Amino acid sequence: MTVTVPPTTAATPESAADFIAMDERWSTHNYHPLPVVIAEAEGAWVTDVHGKRYLDFLAGYSALNFGHRHPALVAAAVEQLHKVTLTSRAFHHDQLGLFCRELAELTGTDLVLPMNSGAEAVESAVKVARKWAYRVKGVPENTAEIIVAGSNFHGRTTTIISFSTDEVARADFGPFTPGFKVVKYGDAQALEAAITDRTAAILVEPIQGEAGVLAPPSGYLREVRALCDRNNVLFIADEIQSGLARTGTLFALDAEGVRADLYTLGKALGGGILPVSAVVGRGDVLGVLKPGEHGSTFGGNPLACAVGRAVVKLLATGEFQERSATLGAYLHGRLGELVGRGVAEVRGRGLWAGVEIAPGGPSGRVASEALMERGVLCKETHDTTLRVAPPLVITEAEIDLGVDAIASIVTH
């Protein structure tokens, strides 16, 4: 394999082209971003290095649910920056217990295991589920299985891609971690057939984000719960993208009246300021971990906890859940008008939509670039789906602006 490295770049980048050339030259090419270079942001808007403003219709894949630089979140971060930012878990600090208690109370769970990235939260849940299987359920050592859904996205570690069905995410990264079974998303019968005495857990996204904002058939998640109860299997809900008010409720699972045994949280938990993730759930399950068995240098650090506490405080008011529900209905109403006019289908709930571009229309990439030209930023997933996930601080007028831009691009 030959790798071409572009020539070196301007000493002091000024134009967007300079910055892009610099990224291309010095940063590993594991992304293909839109050609916009953001320098500032506030609320639902970002500004590029030339001073052009764009409406953010992606919100950092839901990491920016509260918008850019929400004043309460910035204030919490700044206040903590002046006190203590890192202790490592070798010592106690005065933010960890408060963060864990407040997050547990918000989510109606017993215990919190703080980590940093979403993938680490998923890895942690996998480890906890396996240990629970051996120590509590009585599964023979090293034989535990975890059942996952096809077209899942749970992160990028070696173990997590071991159970991905996306060839691009897997190719050339083997050998893979054993102990996972993949069944079709939304198919409760396939799930039931896959359960054995060695099944530790079922890990699913209540709505699949990367797959294109795919919701399972109604009743499926209740069926998952029932299967878990009947077979003494843990239900792990990956709510890293779907949770924390994105779909109009705290968790996407809440809409079905279903509780999971463990939830993985990330993205918006860090308020768009720093990576904060967690596994939250049953005390008797997370309780299997003992000192030394799992950890993270940065997990649960004072700065992360202070920002996380401010996030929990915003969510505790219910305002963002309410905004997502109300404005989400408006967004889906507006996007629905485009079906048959360049749009084949609109999926999702709350301020979250997968917009399927009709055959004959532009590719998702071309549509995203055209939207960027019109001052709206969102991103395709797969070839034909636009993923729309604006910050929950967006207004109706701004939704109109974004949807009108989408209409002008896909209508043909």
Ligand SMILES: *Cc1c(COP(=O)(O)O)cnc(C)c1O
């Ligand atoms: C983004 C995401 C992850 C991974 O989070 P990272 O912070 O990128 O590691 C895991 N699960 C879901 C559902 C996600 O959307």
